[in-house]
Amino acid sequence: MPEPFDVEAHVRRLSDDGYTVIENFADAAALAAARAALAPHLGSHHGRNAFEGFATERVYTLVARGKVFEDLTAEPRLLALLDRFLQPGYLLTASQAICIYPGEAAQAVHFDDGFYRQPRPRPAISLSLIGAIDAFTAANGATDIIPGSHRWSDADIAALSPQKALSMLQPVVMPAGGAIVFQGTLLHRGGSNRSDGPRLAFTNQYCEPWGRTQENFYLGVPRERVQAASPRLQDLLGYNIWPPFMGQVTGSHPLKSLEEGWIAPVERQTP
Numbered sequence: 001m002p003e004p005f006d007v008e009a010h011v012r013r014l015s016d017d018g019y020t021v022i023e024n025f026a027d028a029a030a031l032a033a034a035r036a037a038l039a040p041h042l043g044s045h046h047g048r049n050a051f052e053g054f055a056t057e058r059v060y061t062l063v064a065r066g067k068v069f070e071d072l073t074a075e076p077r078l079l080a081l082l083d084r085f086l087q088p089g090y091l092l093t094a095s096q097a098i099c100i101y102p103g104e105a106a107q108a109v110h111f112d113d114g115f116y117r118q119p120r121p122r123p124a125i126s127l128s129l130i131g132a133i134d135a136f137t138a139a140n141g142a143t144d145i146i147p148g149s150h151r152w153s154d155a156d157i158a159a160l161s162p163q164k165a166l167s168m169l170q171p172v173v174m175p176a177g178g179a180i181v182f183q184g185t186l187l188h189r190g191g192s193n194r195s196d197g198p199r200l201a202f203t204n205q206y207c208e209p210w211g212r213t214q215e216n217f218y219l220g221v222p223r224e225r226v227q228a229a230s231p232r233l234q235d236l237l238g239y240n241i242w243p244p245f246m247g248q249v250t251g252s253h254p255l256k257s258l259e260e261g262w263i264a265p266v267e268r269q270t271p
Contacts, residue, residue, distance in 0.1 A: 037066030113184030
């Protein structure tokens with residue numbers, strides 16, 4: 001039996017350091033299923049810019065690429081942590097796989113909720129998870145983080161020199177199946193891959209219920225997949241109301257749009 005999950009210990013690390021690691025987030029069966037689901041999508045193209053990575057492949061809308069990714073997106077231990085930092089009704093904002101190939105350079109240092117332009121210091125508007133399908137090592141592109149930087153102000157970040165950042169970055173070394181969960185204000189980067197093999201991972205990001213999501217899952221996830229999803233995953237994809245009425249569809253609950261035979265109200269109305 002797996003060890004009991006100590007929610008409070010992980011919450012303390014997320015609060016104090018800006019991140020925590022769940023070493024047994026995905027078991028061997030989930031990792032095998034993830035590899036099988038990703039196999040048809042890898043090997044065709046690399047990133048379009050330095051941030052995506054010219055020697056990196058990304059598979060977007062990962063939540064719709066296999067049942068295993070639906071399960072990992074709504075994993076109960078993860079949701080227990082998110083419940084402590086985000087308001088009820090929080091949303092999935094991004095879901096992708098990232099494969100970093102040998103020779104890839106390190107990303108620029110950044111924080112994930114930087115496109116929400118509220119001044120820092122502030123509470124995180126999103127939290128991220130990066131799960132290791134391949135083990136993360138210091139040489140193969142493990143995520144580099146600056147612990148404690150989630151509390152920094154805009155001025156602190158502006159004053160950070162590249163040399164100082166390099167001296168503070170720490171690689172997140174973890175086994176296959178491990179996952180790092182971190183606040184959207186934590187400075188980090190994808191590391192350089194100096195090994196002779198790829199580093200495959202999956203990542204999900206979750207945002208406050210009032211935030212605009214990075215990926216438009218209404219268009220990206222086919223309706224029949226949403227219909228078959230669990231109620232919790234439907235919530236994460238936006239098929240719910242944030243009170244009193246954010247997310248409504250022509251005055252009705254968005255779940256009604258998943259009913260068989262549903263027709264948009266504007267299409268039912270006659271002149």
